[in-house]
Amino acid sequence: MQTGFVGLGAMGSHMARNLHRAGLLTGVWNRTADKAVSLAQELKCHAFSSLEELAGNCEAVVICVSADEDLRAVVAGLDAGLSPNMIVMDCSTVSAGTARDMHAHLDGLGVGFLDCPVSGGTEGARNASLAIMAGGDEGVFTRALPILEKMGKTVAYFGQSGSGQAAKATNQIMCAGIIQAVGEAMAFAHAEGLPLDRLIETLGKGAGSSWYFVNRAPFMADNHFPPGFRVRLHDKDLRICRDMAAKRGARLPIVESTLQEYAKLIAAGFGDEDISAIYRLKSALFPDVAPGST
Numbered sequence: 001m002q003t004g005f006v007g008l009g010a011m012g013s014h015m016a017r018n019l020h021r022a023g024l025l026t027g028v029w030n031r032t033a034d035k036a037v038s039l040a041q042e043l044k045c046h047a048f049s050s051l052e053e054l055a056g057n058c059e060a061v062v063i064c065v066s067a068d069e070d071l072r073a074v075v076a077g078l079d080a081g082l083s084p085n086m087i088v089m090d091c092s093t094v095s096a097g098t099a100r101d102m103h104a105h106l107d108g109l110g111v112g113f114l115d116c117p118v119s120g121g122t123e124g125a126r127n128a129s130l131a132i133m134a135g136g137d138e139g140v141f142t143r144a145l146p147i148l149e150k151m152g153k154t155v156a157y158f159g160q161s162g163s164g165q166a167a168k169a170t171n172q173i174m175c176a177g178i179i180q181a182v183g184e185a186m187a188f189a190h191a192e193g194l195p196l197d198r199l200i201e202t203l204g205k206g207a208g209s210s211w212y213f214v215n216r217a218p219f220m221a222d223n224h225f226p227p228g229f230r231v232r233l234h235d236k237d238l239r240i241c242r243d244m245a246a247k248r249g250a251r252l253p254i255v256e257s258t259l260q261e262y263a264k265l266i267a268a269g270f271g272d273e274d275i276s277a278i279y280r281l282k283s284a285l286f287p288d289v290a291p292g293s294t
Contacts, residue, residue: 003024003058004025018125018128029051068095087112089113092117094165096169130154179276180261186279220276226273258278
């Protein structure tokens with residue numbers, strides 16, 4: 001299916017490039033039009049002037065935006081150009097409730113909708129190695145699979161609409177605990193005077209390793225946190241997790257403590273840094289040791 005891509009941020013631009021390499025990308029749209037024009041020139045595809053135009057010239061649409069209200073606005077913009085049997089795939093991280101609302105709305109138009117958020121960072125987006133978690137009608141998932149497989153290495157179907165977002169929320173809770181643990185461990189190792197590069201190489205092969213340790217402990221060792229997964233975005237995701245848990249009468253301590261840490265980072269002006277910037281707070285647990293490489 002010829003596919004249009006909406007949302008050309010740090011993740012979406014790479015995902016669109018992978019669809020182009022597979023011969024599936026018809027064109028792109030972005031709220032900041034200059035980004036769409038620049039990428040379209042690079043890939044020699046079309047920069048659509050409106051969402052309606054994109055929808056009218058594609059068989060499928062992939063969306064990757066930042067928040068629930070952004071997704072709702074994009075779907076509203078696509079509406080007039082959509083036709084029955086099209087598929088809309090949302091790779092954003094939004095609430096399961098919003099995903100179910102979009103599914104119900106588009107189903108009324110005869111259009112398939114999948115909530116299919118992704119995990120794997122900008123590296124995964126660049127290398128088409130993302131983990132993709134899909135929810136929606138299984139028949140729509142089967143039809144969409146050839147597109148999703150061009151953006152991710154692991155593509156899994158979890159069930160009815162909203163279940164992809166529930167799976168992603170689970171992932172985001174895990175990330176909260178892991179990034180806190182990695183930050184504390186690296187601050188401890190630095191305070192102990194260990195050679196951090198050697199430590200990362202060694203422990204990266206040990207039982208306590210994780211994607212975040214291997215890929216983000218080096219940021220902590222350098223005390224430099226270039227955007228990969230921004231603090232502001234994980235903060236937004238964890239608020240979604242908190243709201244979902246609250247509806248079931250639960251409070252999640254790891255989510256709450258991480259939100260408290262992120263509030264400090266955002267207030268200090270670090271909200272657009274990678275979430276590994278939590279090391280800024282963890283290193284302060286050792287007040288007699290200056291942060292940075294050993």
